[in-house]
Amino acid sequence: MTEVSTLQVAVTCRGVWKLFKTGRRIVEALVDVSLDVQRGEFICIRGTSGSGKSTLLNLLGGLDLPTRGSVSAFGRPYESMTNQERGTFRRANIGFVFQELTLVPHLTALENITLPLLFDGIPHSRLNEMASKLLEDVDLADRFDHLPAELSYGERQRVAVARAAIRRPALLLVDEPTANLDVTNTNKVRCVFERLKGEGTTIVAATHDERLEESADRVLSLTQGRIAPAGES
Helix, strand or coil: CCCCCCCCEEEEEEEEEEEEEECCEEEEEEEEEEEEEECCCEEEEECCCCCCHHHHHHHHCCCCCCCEEEEEECCEEHHHCCHHHHHHHHHHHEEEECCCCCCCCCCCHHHHHHHHHCCCCCCHHHHHHHHHHHHHHCCCHHHCCCCHHHCCHHHHHHHHHHHHHCCCCCEEEEECCCCCCCHHHHHHHHHHHHHHHHCCCEEEEECCCHHHHCCCCEEEEEECCEEEECCCC
């Protein structure tokens, strides 16, 4: 992980709008969103499908830029970086768990987890040791040599969480990470997040899962692209 700012605020949104054009229609995915996420904080963002949760995560991670407003991570505004600089910054500091999971189909569960560190000069034996420990954490130690097609969706989901966690990122952005998990495996994922949080990782999760929200420092709601503390209209 590269050096990042020692500021207490990990991610900042200021007056963020995100507009998409669909045919002749302009869709307001996010409307004047302002948000500070503190370093080491765990925030859950709830909202119905289409409320803007995934769009917000993409902006927080620098995968996209706002139509209006600004987003900064660890004191660095994304709009001031080139595409290449944002890519380098993401790889060094940000972990993602997408709804699509994006596991590499021809790699085993163990190999998928080690992939983010493959070119970091870490000895192969150490990489396998780190990945094996994460597989144990998410109760998949007996699936280490299985390809994604040989795993259930819930198992693939847990592999994706472990893959994002192996870099111990400064910022972890997760999209519905427990949507298809039972209580036991949801608790295992929660434990991984809580351990990372204890090590200083900032976590923002888009979720409908009240079980995951129990671990959060704050729960926010997105409604028609507008953000507010959970329970406020």
